[in-house]
Amino acid sequence: MYLERPVAVKTVAAELLALPDRRRTALARFEREAKAAARLDHANLTTVYDAAVTEDVCCLVMQLVDGTTLDNVVDDGRLPVPAAVSVAAQLCSGLSAAHAAGLVHRDLKPQNVMVRTSGLVKVLSDADPQLTMTGETLGNVAYASPELLAGDRPLDGRSDLHAVGCLLHHTLTGRPPFDCPNPAEMATRHLTAPPPRFTDHGVDAPAALQDLTHALLAKRPEDRPGGAADVYAALAPYLPAPDPAFANRRMPPEDPRRPFLVPQAPVMPRH
Template identity: 45%
Template sequence: MSRRLLSGRYQSEELLGSGGMGEVWRGRDLRLDRPVAIKVLTAAGVREPMAAERFDREARTAARLTHPHIVGVYDFGTEDDHSYLVMELVEGRTVGDLVAAGPLPVDQALSIAVQTCDGIAAAHAAGVVHRDIKPGNLIVTPAGTVKICDFGIARLPRLAGQNTLTGPATKLGTSSYMSPEQALGGPVDPRTDLYGLGCTLYAMLTGAPPFAGDPLSVLHQHVNEPPPPLRDRRPDVPVELDALVSELLAKDPADRPTDAGVVRERLAALLPRAGTPLAVVAVDAAPAGPEPPPAPGPAAPVAAPGDRSARSRRNPLLVLAGLVGLALLALAGVTLLDRDGGKPLAAPTAPATTTTAAAPSAPVVPVTVAPTTPRPRTVAPTTRSPVATPEPSPSLASATPSAVPPRDPIVALRLSIQEQVDAGQLNPDAAKDLHAKVDAIAKETAEGDTDQAQEQIKKLRDKLSELLRGGKLTAGGYDALSADVDRVAAELT
């Protein structure tokens, strides 16, 4: 499609990216006088039934979702055999671009994951399963807002009899972030997206997805192999975050959390107060002049996850203007997804290909937890002490319960469960059941149903007694966990 006017309203202005099945243009809605992104199927895409169906699916799926953390779809139509999709034009960088420069600071990864959970929860509430949650489908705007894009392979489980676009596993999702049930061609549900979130969190914290290799090898690992321990690759990751990622990456969907809202609360509880600047994201690659020398400081225990400027100097081609990245993302919905890591099939090779004018200097924007989706109850975290400090912190280094609960009582209970496993006081398989029961308590509490929350607490107490009698929990572990349950119960009274 050359520069043209669609439906007498949408003026295409500049080609942002193209692939085998489609093109994405920067355009303008002349009626509302606003910039838009226009995705158009090429002639090859029109001839490919699966591509055309996915294009239509993306339009109908994303159009029913209106949320601050989901890229908006404005219109859909056909003109002169060209199907087109008019979308929100989002400027920013994908999380994939950020991860390509190295591991993210823990707080920044948490902020991105919290906002992603908000978007996932909204999609699930509308009956939509995205099925391809990965860094490349998450955009961080200059204001620090995360937006989920590309619903081209989403499933609408509440629409009986609808074609689910079943196809080869390597073409329905990206192998590095694909759930075991997708790899096996099984049914998907909201827990599938939470597995993708777990892989994305793992990548943000370590700089790489949990499994590596050729696509078929990666799929085999998703189904059969445990991921390398997160804290082995990133020791400063909090124990409770490590435990949550492990739950999200469970092979059996029944062993994963079932609700994105509950996962969001667990992540938010690890952050400083909402709205506090957490980390910075450089939006533009063009510096105004020579960079100053780095400030002196102690050597980091890991591969400098917080040193974003250093990674930018090592990887100048990775820091590109966000519109081109978004264009390539949009094309993923109309092209066959790649089979070896989730990168766009037509990646930019040099900064000169960008169509966005360079700013005088590289803006640096704080990433914050955007309080866009109020919930009946918010877990109120306290500020975490830095992992590396000049003075040792016995309360953080010791596994014994502190006189002062480290966080919200529910978070402290989750931490205590993991501590009992690490200390050999609790059977690891039994811990999964306990975490599921804590999830149920958190969900009922978040919904404001105190009676049901108390009922779930009773079930948790009964389970602790059962594990003690069965030899899967020691007496010391039982006492520690019971004390944590008491604190949760006291919070409800």
């Protein structure tokens, strides 16, 4: 039956899978991660409906999100602390579910984060086989973790938390932490340079929020927070204050730059 439901289709270029010795491993991992992503049901993650792997096509079929990407939101200027924190908290909420399912996104960047007209933030699903191969395609270097850039160890969820730190810095200051036009220099700074402070860009933010961002940007994964739910909890004090009259007043049209006031709670780790 043809349901006439609009969807988004993400394809992987055939030439990226042209190497016979790596194709089988890459496609097996793509299929495994696509199935895991399809089982996720979370407000801050795009839903995966289907996937296809043939000789000619490798693609994901997923939810089409009505809204704009985070890079368009930030292009309008810096976000105030509560708005920037709400974006980061929602990212952590979605990532907590993905990480609990054994998935690492590997390519978090503003172009892969959607903001709906309600302000709800959604992470676009990613199961690109190239990104699962250590040391290969790195997505956007501006948000890549040192271990992703170095390609010298298996990745876990703490690599995504480094990207959250980069995005939090970007939304608060208007630029990524290591902002330079040369990708090689940018990668070197990710690997060796201490991250800048908000005050370097004239941004007044709570000291504890600066400390959290620096912890997220730590060079070694073991020096970062242990999980996305932990980061969500640390961000919670800076979320927008709830408005008791919110439910009882007629609201104006939603502003897509205003993140959702009540981010979905994260998946708590099992003990």
